[in-house]
Amino acid sequence: MTDPRDPVDDLRRIAFLLERAHESTYRVRAFRTAAAVLRGKKADEIAALTRSGELVRLRGVGEVTARCVAESIAGEPPVYLRRLEATEGTPLDEAASELRAALRGDCHSHTDASDGGSPLREMVDTARELGHEYLVITDHSPRLTVANGLSAERLRAQVEQIAELNAELADGFRVLTGIEVDILDDGALDQDEDLLAALDVVVASVHSKLRMPAGDMTERMLAAIANPNVDVLGHCTGRMVTGKRKRPESEFDANAVFEACAEYGVAVEVNSRPERLDPPKRLLRLAVEAGCEFTIDTDAHAPGQLDWLDYGVSRAVACGVPADRVINTWPVERVLGRR
Incomplete structure (x- = not known):
């Protein structure tokens, strides 16, 4: 089995890339809020919430952020993150x-x-x-x-x-x-x-x-x-x-x-x-x-x-x-x- 990733790190990384790209504040806030909600929770607790479907019931966690967490727990970089990292821009001269x-x-x-x-x-x-x-x-x-x-x-x-x-x-x-x-x-x-x-x-x-x-x-x-x-x-x-x-x-x-x-x-x-x-x-x-x-x-x-x-x-x-x-x-x- 693939080792799980840290979902909080992935959520923060997504928010970081959105901010750097000057995306809408509400979109950034969704990922930072979800990261703040999950920060401090143990990995097995987050995994259990994901498996039971209760994760999305937490205040501050929506369907998109919950899906990213599920992908992280499964050991895969979230699709949302992969898309952002694929369009990061060109290097400086x-x-x-x-x-x-x-x-x-x-x-x-x-x-x-x-x-x-x-x-x-x-x-x-x-x-x-x-x-x-x-x-x-x-x-x-x-x-x-x-x-x-x-x-x-x-x-x-x-x-x-x-x-x-x-x-x-x-x-x-x-x-x-x-x-x-x-x-x-x-x-x-x-x-x-x-x-x-x-x-x-x-x-x-x-x-x-x-x-x-x-x-x-x-x-x-x-x-x-x-x-x-x-x-x-x-x-x-x-x-x-x-x-x-x-x-x-x-x-x-x-x-x-x-x-x-x-x-x-x-x-x-x-x-x-x-x-x-x-x-x-x-x-x-x-x-x-x-x-x-x-x-x-x-x-x-x-x-x-x-x-x-x-x-x-x-x-x-x-x-x-x-x-x-x-x-x-x-x-x-x-x-x-x-x-």
Whole structure:
């Protein structure tokens, strides 16, 4: 007889591939929910539920996910999984592959503490499975209420949770504390300065009044970049190139902004989200010429999105971003040493 597979692993893998392919949230949620329901149950218990037909009666397990579990228990990769793995896409070219292999971590990710879809542990487990050495958790700041931004109290609680998780991890992987902090209208940051100073990585982004006049937007961004607690300038133009939320770039003096980033040691984020792909290539080339450092980040809001780095890598290579100026190619201790 064929040995049974781990149905929870198969369900998580399916959800991961669906997320990476930018499939519907409801479809992803079906597989992640079923995996969560079955996590912790013994293999013989799951097998018994499958044989009796009671599996589908569990809240959170539907007919499709139950069928996948049955196939896993029988020792066969679920058909759903095989179909997804057969259409994973094409490999990067050689130069991009080298840069992708050099990336050690991801400096911009979200959990369900703000507007992400999965808990901290699930995001960390996926980052480890992808071969990352570290993951920075950068949930939103309080003013972004639509994204359930974290108050100072909630952020401090998350910092403690991350410390406890790091104490459990035995493979050298590091979870880094962070935030995606809103740049307010006057360039101030939407969180306590003392708390920002205590975090490992601070990504500062504009999320409001994106159509502000260019002069005002430039001053707003320059003020944030000069703040000593800022490490990364996130998705600098705020554009959306696909989907229902499609919007143009914010207008600002890119030369002044990138020169300031180079002066103050603030990395320019190459945002890998396919609906953002920010900054545009013409601005990315300007940032290279200005001598900026960079991060290539997924801005992941779900575990499968942590594998979107290829989108950013391809654009970074096309624009001549030097690998040694991408800070998430650096070991974690060097990343932490920038602060």
